[in-house]
Amino acid sequence: MIIEKVMGNIETSDNLAPHSERVYLESGDLVKRIQRVTTDHGREIGIRLRTATDLKDGDILYMDDKNMIVISVLADDLLVICPQSIQQMGEIAHQLGNRHLPAQFERNEMLVQYDYLVEELLQQTGIPYRREERKVKQAFRHIGHSHD
Known part of the structure; x- marks a missing residue:
C-alpha cells in the first residue's frame, strides 16, 4: 500500500473507523515525504506524499469503514x-x-x-x-x- 495524501487528523475528523493501527514515528521523520513504515500490526506501507507537507501526530494515512492507520509520534x-x-x-x-x-x-x-x-x-x-x-x-x- 502506498499513501499519497493524508486523509485528515483524528482530532478534527468526525467519522472515524472503529479499529485503528498505529505507525510510530520519531518527530524528525514527520518532515519526510517519502518513507517506508510498519504499523503496530506488522503491515508495511509506503508513504509518498504528493505535496510537501509535514506529517503530524494523529494524521490519518488510510481509512475505510472498518479500519484506519494513524500516525503516533514518539516522545x-x-x-x-x-x-x-x-x-x-x-x-x-x-x-x-x-x-x-x-x-x-x-x-x-x-x-x-x-x-x-x-x-x-x-x-x-x-x-x-x-x-x-x-x-x-x-x-x-x-x-x-x-x-x-
Missing part, C-alpha cells in the same frame, strides 16, 4: 523552558537563536530538543527549566538562514 527528550519574565524570555530566545536551535511553544513553555550545552546555559542564567520526555505534535524544523 522526544526535551528541555522545557519556563521563563518567568519577558526579560528572561528575550535573553534565552536570543541565545538559542544565535545557535539556530529550533524551538516550539506550548502555553507559556518553550520546548527545545535536549542538548547538554543548552542545559548548562540555562543553569548559568538561572532560567527555570526541566528535562522531560514529551510527545510533540510537529517536527522541530530548522529555519533556513545564512550569514552573508
Whole structure:
C-alpha cells in the first residue's frame, strides 16, 4: 500500500473507523515525504506524499469503514523552558537563536530538543527549566538562514 495524501487528523475528523493501527514515528521523520513504515500490526506501507507537507501526530494515512492507520509520534527528550519574565524570555530566545536551535511553544513553555550545552546555559542564567520526555505534535524544523 502506498499513501499519497493524508486523509485528515483524528482530532478534527468526525467519522472515524472503529479499529485503528498505529505507525510510530520519531518527530524528525514527520518532515519526510517519502518513507517506508510498519504499523503496530506488522503491515508495511509506503508513504509518498504528493505535496510537501509535514506529517503530524494523529494524521490519518488510510481509512475505510472498518479500519484506519494513524500516525503516533514518539516522545522526544526535551528541555522545557519556563521563563518567568519577558526579560528572561528575550535573553534565552536570543541565545538559542544565535545557535539556530529550533524551538516550539506550548502555553507559556518553550520546548527545545535536549542538548547538554543548552542545559548548562540555562543553569548559568538561572532560567527555570526541566528535562522531560514529551510527545510533540510537529517536527522541530530548522529555519533556513545564512550569514552573508
